[in-house]
Amino acid sequence: MRWRSMLRGGLFLILGLAGAASAAPKEESLTPKALSERLVTQPKGEDAEQLAKELRAWFGKDNLLKGVNPKVDGLEVAWAIEVPGEGVAPRVVALEGEFSLPLVRVGMTDVYAATVPLPDGAAMRWAYEVSGKRVERVLKPNQRGADQLEVYATHPDSVPRSDVPKGKLTQQPAWKSKIFDGTSRDWWVYVPAQYKDDAPACVMVFQDGGGYREFVPTVFDNLIASGDMPVTVAILINPGDGPGEQGRGQRSVEYDTLSDRYSRFLLEEILPEVEKTVKLRHDPDSRAISGASSGGICAWTVAWERPDEFRKVLSWVGSFTNIASGKTGREGGHNYEAMIRKTDKKPIRVFLQDGSNDLDNNNGNWPLANQQMAKSLKFKDYDYEFAYGQGFHSNKHGRAILPDSLRWLWRGYEKK
Template identity: 55%
Template sequence: MRAESVSLDRAPSLNSPSGNHLPMTRIKTLLALCLLPGVAVSALAEETYPVHPDSVAQEGVPRGKVEGPFKWRSEIYPGTVRDYWVYVPAQYDAAKPACVLAVQDGLNRARGWKLPTVMDNLIHAGDMPVTIGIFISPGVVPAPNEDAQPRFNRSFEYDAMGDRYARFLVDEILPAVSKSYNLSDNPNDRAIAGASSGAICAFTVAWERPDQFRRVLSTIGTYVGLRGGNEYPTLIRKTEPKPIRVFLQDGSSDLDIYGGSWWVANQDMLAALKFAGYDVHHVWGKGGHNGKHSTAIMPDALRWLWRDYPEPITAGHSERRRTDLLIDGQEWELVSEGHRFTEGPAVSPAGDLFFTDVPNGKIHKVSADGTVSTFVEDSPGANGLAFGPDGRLYCCQGKTKRIVRYDAEANEEVVLEDVTTNDLTVLHNGQGYFTDPRNNQLWHFTTAGEKSVVDKGIEFPNGVVPSADQTLLWVADTRGRFVYSYQIQPDGKLLYKQEYGHLHRTDATGQSGADGMVVDTEGRLYVTSRMGLQVLDQLGRVHFIISKPYDGWLSNVTFGGPDFDTLYVTCGDRVYRRKINATGAMPWQPPVTPPKPRL
């Protein structure tokens, strides 16, 4: 989509408050001071902006009301108390769901932006829909005595990465306001706004929950190294585009301190959003870290954010990605649901998909026509699955401490006994590997029943898969951030262990959540993780992150379909599929030589 830019700022004035020009000697003194280290122009010249006509109360425009403050004690942020206010437009009709504008930093921020008046005018003019404003203050944990300071939660709530604040809004504040007002639950009808740390908070809410909020207003946004926000430009470039519309404002005299340069960071955000194909608009000025410029442009910012409403906001598309996997119109499709915890997807040479329901000890089969049936009724603790070159299905059977295999009629044969297992792979030459996270070990085995430990020390070894040419073995560490790489020797032993694949991780635990893996014929490695399906090139660098289909544990992945060009993932209690621009390299097939990697 097209990115637009307008400059509504005005250059700082050297005029005196009375409107008379300063004496030339004073001007020279100011200019000389500007050359001194650490002295910013914004500190020497007052920012002035024209008052927008839509920020002034207009005759004949019905006025809404602001109710509150209402006190809120949060469970998601234990011990905190805060106030929030609700703006109700005069046009509100309880019979019709109203749109929502959530604003961080409470009524002070809303009044600073003149939001009640601006919303009165824009709603009356039809430039934005009938919208309930919710102005929310950051939480505070009150001091236990008069000699102590409260714990101020603003940075923790606003600057943090992850979905905690989004859950606070969705699970606590919106339901509370909905008791009194009819709020729309359509994400296309919800906007969120903030300044500084409140701005990155607004973006994070939409980024984490585009199923709840899709319109973001960000002014002097704190996309710097305070709590990880500096990672956003990289994540935006790598992650599958989300259905979000973003308005950015900043000034060239914004903060430049220990956490970074706000001005540079906002420009990086714009470049990343444009690269990834987002619907983004920006207004740059020369001002500092304050609300003067954003107040002057607020009516136009909201007007742009709600333009073409109620047309739905959709995800854009980047034309410049080095790794281009997605196909227009191909989204995640539900294959099967109603299980307890799905794992171990594996595809047979005939194209049938098999997966496990671990707690129920079942192995299910999805035929080429989409029919789901139970292949094995009782395989206790069945977890990882893999087909071998013999056409049989190998299974990590956790509760019996065995690896077993099944023929086409589901007849079971024991391969290994007295082993703790999680996931496994079987190569074309009949050699296999399985992970033992309980004992931090990696095992080699053969289809004839031989086994030996080939590595120790990974904190939680989980998924295991060979490279497309079957000369390297990759092992995921769920509790770390790396995928380990080894060179496979002719006798099955492993050499040259290295922390190779560098994964992105969330703030939730500091762990990547790396689990199942699969490779394609181009040599790319697909790793399920907390952040989504991370796609790495042969050099171990994440090029792209495909979003999870569902808010569950993304446990494993494989290729399937007649041409092995469809991803199948197990996620929570469900199985999904998605056709992409790649072909899987299955371990039981002969090795494939991928192209030489681009350095």
């Protein structure tokens, strides 16, 4: 089986040969790979005490006693737990499937650890098992259960390069909206190094923009430099604050509602403000919009309502479900799969991403909703792509494939 063969390789890294090279220098900071190299030497005595000390510092001493989240570096994963007086080695086990990883005792200390490489795109719910009993960790206040893990290889275009010009990301003054009256929001504008005042740039909007600041500029830098996407300004914008409407939070009001309100907010407030300092193209093929979860359905709604202004959509784990149920209880985004089939095809290009372990709650089933969206898009012969993996309700898969998603979204772009 896939997991068994992977585990044999991973455990070989842990157990190694008795005659392996000496441990890494003590001052070296730990990584999953560095921990694997240390464990392979089967440290004893002071070396084991030193490694246990470093593990407590790396994971957090109190956290280590409770059972801590693993450290992840690409596909390499490191687990550790401290179990005073335990005679049987604890394990990491998956709630579904065959994954079971015994942890290795660090010398004669109470600390146990192990590292293992996982397949690209692997996802699982996992827990520590001590003396045959699962450790129920507190994940959130009043919530106990198993943790989620998904791992992806790091895309080369997600890594900064010294030979690539760097764009500039600037936080803007808090925006007080009139369309969403009484709300204020943080937002940022990224301008690529290749931008010139005499050449209007393409534009791409990201909902929940604060979460994209760490990685979008680097990917844009690399793809613009390679010519895989045009010179593009990124607008990273958060939802407004405030209590919201109809019992929903402001983010849900802005993102989940099926109306032209958010598109008007962008077209009448945000884009004109950006254009006070940066020139943007106005043709719809030069405009893209993206988001995750409710931000994903928001991106689709903007293009659906205004395909004359936005024609490129990138949605991660999109909430095409009945969140904005309205007065009738059935006015939410779950209607899109039928609306697409019953409406004349619109000139929208859309990249969808979701995972089989996404949410399933009283608003709907996210994996099913995204599959239905993809089927409807196919039925109406839309220009679409659907990346469906094993992931949970997170941005991890979408982030891992962002460079290739953007290549697909902007392919064949020509200024008109």
